[in-house]
Amino acid sequence: MTDDFTDSANPALLPAGLSDLLPPDAAREAALVEAMMAVFASHGYERVKPPLLEFEEGLLTGSGAALADQTFRLMDPVSQRMMGLRADTTPQVARIAATRLREVRRPLRLSYAGQVLRVRGTQIAPGRQLPQLGVELIGVDSAEADAEVAALGVEALGAVGIPGLAIDITLPAMAPALLDAAGLEGPARSRLARALDRKDAAEVARLAAEVGPPAIFLTGLLAAAGPADGALAALRAAPLPEGPRRIADNAAEVVAALRRRLPALRITLDPVEFRGFRYHTGIAFTLYGPGRTGELGRGGRYMSGEEAATGLSLYPDAALRAAPPPAAPARVFLPAGHDPEAAAALRRAGRVTVAALSPADDARALGCTHELRGGTLFELAGAADAPATGADDAPVRGADTAPGMKE
C-alpha cells in the first residue's frame, strides 16, 4: 500500500509550511518519538504535557522572549486576553517547574513531546509546524548535569538507529565575555560581533588587532574550532582573563564528563560561536547525524525562571530522515469466513491483518503480502499464489502465537 501513497498534493490546499504526514511516515515519526521518550523515561525524566495554547505572558517570558515574533496570537473569547500558540515548549516547562512542581525536590527531570507552531518558516527550515521532544534538567548547575543531558540526546538518537552521531559544543558566552573584558562597546563591538557571526576570520583578526588583548584571543579561538581536544588546548594556552577563563574551564569539564559517559562520541568545540543560542548561559550544543541529515537536536544551559537548568530538544522530522526505515510488517488479507482466532494470533505476533468486507476486496490491490486461507498463510509476492514454503508456515488456526514466515 505504501507505494500508492504518492504525493499528488495541490500545494494550494494547505498553507505554506504546513503539511500532511502520510503513511508510512506518520507512523514512523510517532514510533521514533515514543522510542526516544522511552530513553528519557528510563533515565528518570518524567513526562509533562502543557497545552498548545496559553496566555502570551507565560509563553513569551524567559527563554520564550526570543520567539515573540514567531508566535501566533489569538484572542481568548472566554477571558478576553491574548493567547499564544506555543513556538517552543521550554518556557512552558519552566512555568510548570516554577509553579505546580515548585515543591518537588531538585534536580527536577522533566520531558515533553508535542507540536510547536511558528508564524513564518525560514528558507532552510520552511516548516511552520514542527514536532519537538526534549528534556529539562532543572535546579542544578554543573558540568555533570550538562553532560547527562547531552549524552541523553545521543543515546535517544542512537536508540532509533541513527549511526555516526556527533556533538558540536559552543560557548555562547565566550565572545561577549572577551569583548566585555576588552571594554569594547558601541559600534566597534557590533562590528566585531557581526564579523564573528559571519565567521569572517580575516575581519575578526583585523578588528581584534585594533583592540588588542583580550579581544585578540578571538582570532586564535575562531581558528581553534574543530575536534574538542585541539580547541580545549587552544583555550588552555590562551592567557584568558577571569570571566572567559571560567567559561573555558567549564567547557573542559563538560567535555570530560561527556567522555566518561560516551568515550567513542565525536565531539567538536567552537569556542566563539554563539549564533542561534540567544538565551544560553553556559555551554550549548548541537547534535548531528551522518552526512547531510542536518541538525537532529540542540540544547544547553539556560535559566528556567530563577533556576539553573540544562535542556535538550530533538527534532523528530530530522530523525525521520536520518533513521533507517524499519522493515514493513507482513500484511495479511483475511477473506470472508476466515478464522478470527487465527487472525488474532497473527496480530499478536506483529502481523497486520486486513479483513475482506465484500467479495470485491482484492488482497493485492489492498497492499497485502500474504493471505490467510483455512488457517494457512500464503505468500502473495509476485505472481506466485502458492503457499509460502518453509517450516515457518505451519497452520496458525487456533495457535496462541502465530508462526513466523518467510517474507
Added chain:
Amino acid sequence: MTDDFTDSANPALLPAGLSDLLPPDAAREAALVEAMMAVFASHGYERVKPPLLEFEEGLLTGSGAALADQTFRLMDPVSQRMMGLRADTTPQVARIAATRLREVRRPLRLSYAGQVLRVRGTQIAPGRQLPQLGVELIGVDSAEADAEVAALGVEALGAVGIPGLAIDITLPAMAPALLDAAGLEGPARSRLARALDRKDAAEVARLAAEVGPPAIFLTGLLAAAGPADGALAALRAAPLPEGPRRIADNAAEVVAALRRRLPALRITLDPVEFRGFRYHTGIAFTLYGPGRTGELGRGGRYMSGEEAATGLSLYPDAALRAAPPPAAPARVFLPAGHDPEAAAALRRAGRVTVAALSPADDARALGCTHELRGGTLFELAGAADAPATGADDAPVRGADTAPGMKE
C-alpha cells in the same frame, strides 16, 4: 515522586479549559494513545498526521461545518487567508483521502492521533484542548464496515485494560425519516423533534398521536430503547414505511455483524435518538466503560467528501480515567562512581535510573525506591536500608539483563 506532583496551580496561570498534564498522567496518556493506535495498525489502519492549522475552507466543509462556531481562527500572514485550528480531525482525513490518497484502492483504512482545540468548553466537558485518536474506513458502505470500526473501538479500549465495555447504537436518520414519511413539516415537526431530543415520552406520544402513523411509531420506538434484542424486535414488529424500514434492517445487520465479532459485547440500541450525531448518514454509536467513566468514544457512518465512510474517535482523557493505573516501575538511584554497564542493564530490564549529579542528591527525596551499590540493588522502601532479600537480588554488574527484584 508521584505523590509530590500535587496540583497547587494558580487557576489564573492558564486560560479556562486549558491545562497541564503532569507526571505520571502525561506519560500514561501517551502510552494509552500508542497502545490503541497499535491496535488500529494491526488491523491495517495506516496513520496520517494532518497539521494543527489549515485554511478554514478545508476544515469547515463536510462534517466540519458543524464545528464552525467551535473553531479558533487566525490570519495567515504568509497567504493573508484565514486559517482554523482544528476542532476535529475527521474533515482533515476526508481531505487527505479525497486528494493525496485519491488513487489508493478502497476501502481505505486510515488512523490518526493528536490534539483538537475548541473555542469554548461545555459544562460537562470544560476542556478546550482534547486529545483524540481514531480511524476512518473510507469508500465502503456496508454493515460489515460499520461493525469492523465499532469492534475496533472496543478492542482498542479493551487493550488498555478498560473492563466492562458497552456500545450504544443509535439511528440518527430514523426519527427524521419517520417525520418525512408522515409529511410532517414546520412548527409541528420542530415541536416533535424537540420532544424527542428531550426524551419526553409523554409529549412525544401526545404530538405523534395527533399526526397518526407512521409518526405514531415514534412512541413505541422511544420506549424500545435498551438492550439491542428488544429494540430490534420492536423495529421488526413496527409496520414501517420504506425509508425507516431500510434504516431498521441496516441496524439489525450491523448488530448481527458486531455480534459475530464480539459475541459477549453488551449492545444497546436507541432507535430514535439523534442528539449529537449531526452529520451521520447511517448508524452511530457511543462506547462506554463501566460506571461513571462517561463516553470513551463515538463514531458512525457519514460521508467523507463524496465517499461513504465509517469513523471512530476515542477520547484518551476519558480512557485515562477509566483504565487501571499501571504499576510504577522501580526507580533506582545511581550514586557517583556507579558501574554504567550495570545501570544500562537495569534500564534495559525496564527499571528507571536516576544518576547522582552531586553529593547532595538524596535517593529517597528524588523518589527512588532502590539504590545501586557496587553492582547490587538495595531496596529503599521504609526505613530499611538493607539489601532486598531473595534470589532476585543477585549482583547486576556487567549482566546483560538486570535481574528482577522484590518490590
